[in-house]
Amino acid sequence: MSFLNYLLGTTFGLSLIWVPILHIVIVLLFGFRLIRVRRPVGVVLAWFLIVVLVPLLGIGLYILIGERPVGRKLTRKIIRMDKEYAAITANMRQRYQADKQLLPIEGRALSLLAESNNGSPVIAGNKIELFTSSLKILQLFIDEINQAKQTLHLEFYIWALGGDADRVGEALIAAAKRGVVCKVLLDSLGSKDWFKSTWPSRFRDAGIEVTEALPIQIGRFQFRRADLRLHRKIFVIDNAIVWTGSMNMVDPRTFKQDSGVGEWVDAMVRIEGPVASQFELTFSFDWSVDNPKITHFNEVAPAASPTEGRVLAQEFSSGPVYRDDILYQVLLSAIMDARKELTITTPYFGPDDGLIQALMAAAGRGVNVTLIVPKLNDSTLVAWSSRSLYADLMNAGVNIAEFHGGLLHTKSLLIDKRVAIFGSVNFDQRSLRLNFEISLIVYNDDFCAKLEILLDSYLAQSDMVNAVSWSKRPRWRVLLENAAHLASPLL
Numbered sequence: 001m002s003f004l005n006y007l008l009g010t011t012f013g014l015s016l017i018w019v020p021i022l023h024i025v026i027v028l029l030f031g032f033r034l035i036r037v038r039r040p041v042g043v044v045l046a047w048f049l050i051v052v053l054v055p056l057l058g059i060g061l062y063i064l065i066g067e068r069p070v071g072r073k074l075t076r077k078i079i080r081m082d083k084e085y086a087a088i089t090a091n092m093r094q095r096y097q098a099d100k101q102l103l104p105i106e107g108r109a110l111s112l113l114a115e116s117n118n119g120s121p122v123i124a125g126n127k128i129e130l131f132t133s134s135l136k137i138l139q140l141f142i143d144e145i146n147q148a149k150q151t152l153h154l155e156f157y158i159w160a161l162g163g164d165a166d167r168v169g170e171a172l173i174a175a176a177k178r179g180v181v182c183k184v185l186l187d188s189l190g191s192k193d194w195f196k197s198t199w200p201s202r203f204r205d206a207g208i209e210v211t212e213a214l215p216i217q218i219g220r221f222q223f224r225r226a227d228l229r230l231h232r233k234i235f236v237i238d239n240a241i242v243w244t245g246s247m248n249m250v251d252p253r254t255f256k257q258d259s260g261v262g263e264w265v266d267a268m269v270r271i272e273g274p275v276a277s278q279f280e281l282t283f284s285f286d287w288s289v290d291n292p293k294i295t296h297f298n299e300v301a302p303a304a305s306p307t308e309g310r311v312l313a314q315e316f317s318s319g320p321v322y323r324d325d326i327l328y329q330v331l332l333s334a335i336m337d338a339r340k341e342l343t344i345t346t347p348y349f350g351p352d353d354g355l356i357q358a359l360m361a362a363a364g365r366g367v368n369v370t371l372i373v374p375k376l377n378d379s380t381l382v383a384w385s386s387r388s389l390y391a392d393l394m395n396a397g398v399n400i401a402e403f404h405g406g407l408l409h410t411k412s413l414l415i416d417k418r419v420a421i422f423g424s425v426n427f428d429q430r431s432l433r434l435n436f437e438i439s440l441i442v443y444n445d446d447f448c449a450k451l452e453i454l455l456d457s458y459l460a461q462s463d464m465v466n467a468v469s470w471s472k473r474p475r476w477r478v479l480l481e482n483a484a485h486l487a488s489p490l491l
Contacts, residue, residue: 109333314443
């Protein structure tokens with residue numbers, strides 16, 4: 001009897017021959033689990049490979065982050081509240097039924113899909129401004145807070161400490177002290193440093209309500225996937241004005257300066273008009289879901305804000321529980337609808353094969369497809385994985401530009417210069433299937449023209465990837481990129 005056999009037999013009561021048998025049993029049981037929950041093929045194969053290679057570690061990781069539910073209790077609450085939410089959105093769709101007639105033909109199918117399954121309708125009468133300086137945006141946040149009369153509702157993935165983000169906090173405290181009702185909803189993981197600071201107690205002492213979304217609780221991983229995150233960026237003022245886009249509550253001069261990627265480059269939109277009520281409704285829903293004391297979503301439909309402009313716009317929210325995979329369908333539809341031009345900006349590029357094939361097909365039918373991504377990324381694994389896709393995309397005619405002016409964090413799609421999707425959504429599987437996200441779909445030529453100018457400025461600070469030079473990169477890089485891509489369904 002070998003020493004290892006003796007050790008296993010003594011310690012665990014197992015003969016060495018039972019070790020591979022136990023391994024096979026674990027793999028088979030795990031395989032049955034994967035078949036039962038019916039996941040995307042790439043995700044299934046990635047998890048299966050991990051469990052085959054390192055079964056105990058793989059099973060542990062799968063328990064932590066492997067499945068999509070946010071927990072049975074919270075799932076039941078979301079489903080119950082979604083039914084209550086549906087009654088409000090149904091009335092909203094009826095109220096704005098006539099606005100559909102104003103849609104350009106390029107956006108009709110996309111709008112209909114976005115509003116399906118309890119989604120928000122397209123609404124006319126909005127005024128939208130595009131802002132591209134993070135410091136100016138933070139100052140405008142402070143100005144909005146100082147001018148607020150009734151309510152301030154903030155929902156962000158990250159509230160970082162330091163810089164002008166702290167000035168926003170001070171302004172919010174002052175607003176609460178003069179009687180403005182303030183609510184702050186922040187993701188537990190993204191804002192973990194903020195929650196560990198004195199700011200939460202300072203907010204609550206001033207009368208500001210603070211809620212920690214999707215808290216990470218040790219010992220409860222088996223009931224809630226740990227990496228499902230609230231990734232939305234919403235700031236609603238007096239139910240009349242809303243800010244949304246890619247920017248978290250961070251000062252780019254102080255945020256992640258040790259990551260070696262430069263300052264984060266973001267963009268936000270300021271919206272006045274009736275579409276603001278859609279964002280207010282989404283905030284109210286999220287606030288109700290993440291507050292344990294609230295058992296039902298009993299909010300009435302917020303009063304529509306007065307007409308401020310002529311822009312057609314539509315709020316579009318998505319998440320891992322309700323309206324399952326609707327975001328994926330919307331992005332796929334947007335790519336398929338493009339006839340002349342399609343420009344995408346995203347800091348994290350990791351779509352599945354379906355979206356990759358759609359991009360290649362668009363380029364193949366003559367659409368000028370351009371992908372703008374950061375040259376340097378704070379996630380090395382994501383960067384390697386995304387670069388494994390470059391060759392196939394470029395061979396199909398897709399233009400790839402790597403932005404070198406910082407970490408490009410803006411998330412946008414511009415379709416034929418007439419329809420734009422703008423918000424918190426990255427072009428990766430995490431945003432598509434895991435995170436709670438928010439987007440604004442705009443059907444307006446003037447706004448699209450302004451977005452095009454912004455995208456052109458990004459291109460002016462980018463290096464176009466050359467297909468010939470790319471094909472000559474070292475073999476070790478190809479192997480590294482392809483290896484990283486195997487894990488892309490899990491990133």
